Amino acid sequence: MKLRFKKEDLNKGLQSVQKIAQDKSNNISYENGLLIKAIGDMIEFQANDYDMGIRTEVPGIIEEPGEVFIANPFLIELTRRLPGDEIEMIKEDGDTQLLLKGGKLKFECLTINPDDFNEVDIVENGTSSFTTDSITLKDLIDHTSYACSTDTARPIFTGTHIDVSGTTLNMVATDTHRLALKSAELAQPVEQPFKAVIPSRLLMEIARQLPTDIPQDVQIVALRNFMTVRFGNIFIRTRLIEGEFPNYRRVIPTQFTSTVTLNRQEFTAAVERASIVAKDAQYNVINFAIQDGQISLTSQHPDYGTIEDSVSCQIKGEPIRIAFNGKFVLDILKHCHSEEIVLQLKTSSPMLVQDKDEQNCVFVVTPMRAK
Known part of the structure; x- marks a missing residue:
């Protein structure tokens, strides 16, 4: 087998299969590594760890067709650093070594019998x-x-x-x-x-x-x-x-006693500040008190103190006091994108969070016992 690649094309192909092909243990394994297959006018890269299989085509010049199975933890990292814009792969018939050449650098690595690789079959039809x-x-x-x-x-x-x-x-x-x-x-x-x-x-x-x-x-x-x-x-x-x-x-709540509209960035900043203390305490509890046009946030650590903060908001419905895991609330806010968000709540029930005027994305978080 003798192949020539542009460095950019080879790296793209390797990046496509690297997560599956990478041998993190630095040991040769049939469940790691990648298959390079050059037949006709097509070069394929495949990797398969039985949980996931990936197959991709890579541009290149086939001077001599063939296939090679490589399980080498240094291959992907090395190709990123090879000098020059063109890389050669050469494997002589009957040889167990693959030669990689780029600029003045040569790298020889052991190969495995390609018959031991479990190829990724393309499926066209299913249920x-x-x-x-x-x-x-x-x-x-x-x-x-x-x-x-x-x-x-x-x-x-x-x-x-x-x-x-x-x-x-x-x-x-x-x-x-x-x-x-x-x-x-x-x-x-x-x-x-x-x-x-x-x-x-x-x-x-x-x-x-x-x-x-x-x-x-x-x-x-x-x-x-x-x-x-x-x-x-x-x-x-x-x-x-x-x-x-x-x-x-069934998990998504439909009945609420309070609806709160507020600025996403202001609320996110307040939750982040409250989490500075809450994140080191058990369960990351932040208490929320919603009334009189604002949300008050309180978090405490038994050894380091208490934080109180507040954010202005628009409230429809009843005042409410409720507690949530601060990390869970922040995770939701990171996935909201509108300038304003809407919180819908009921005492002792999950809170529903949405970007304002967006109905196709819903986040729910269950309350915690207030401290």
Whole structure:
């Protein structure tokens, strides 16, 4: 095999597969590494750790076709630093070494038998499929996946739930203490509705790959225990979490006694200040008192003192006193974007947070016992 790449093209290909191919243990493993396959006029890079498989095409010149399986923790970092704009890859038939050349530098690395690599098969059809665009999909992931649980004892909550029906695509995540839901409209309705839960780690890798400068069509195909995502020259296959996601609609409150409208930046700054003390105390508790046109925030640490702050707001309904985890509130505020936000509350019930005049994104956080 003998290939020539532009350095930029090679690095793009390696970056596409690096999270899956990177061998963090510095040991050769069949579940790490990447396959480079040059057949006909196409060069493919593949990586597959069985949770996720990625396959992408890379521009280059094929002087001699062939394939090579590499599990080397230094390859990706080294190609970033190679001098020159052109890089050569050479592997002689029967040789176990791959030669990488760039400028005056030569790097020889061991290879593995390519027959041991589990190739990522492209799937065209499944139980259901739909098409969206890369910007919309990344926005859905960014607004929801942060709320996933990290508790592996309940794996269903460690993933983000996709719920597709008609022309509506819902994405929702919850760790049972908070919930994030965002919806988007599809250009074409799905023929077969489907629901799936994708591990948060894998979904974040999909988001990292999605182009956001110019929207690209993204085709998603669902099967029983895995899902595929295809856009541009990248094909991704990801496993799904088995089990049934709870009915998230029941968690979203619908009855409130108080509605508060206030400036997002002012409120965020006040919560950040209150969290300076609260974040080191147990549960990060911040007490909120809403009355007389303002929200008063109080947090305390048994060893270091008490903070009191306030923000002006517009209130409809009853005065209310309630406490929340400061970190959870800040996480929500980081994903709000309007100048004003709306809080809807009821004593001892979850709070619903939305950007003002935006109905397709909802955040919910459960209250804590006030101190």
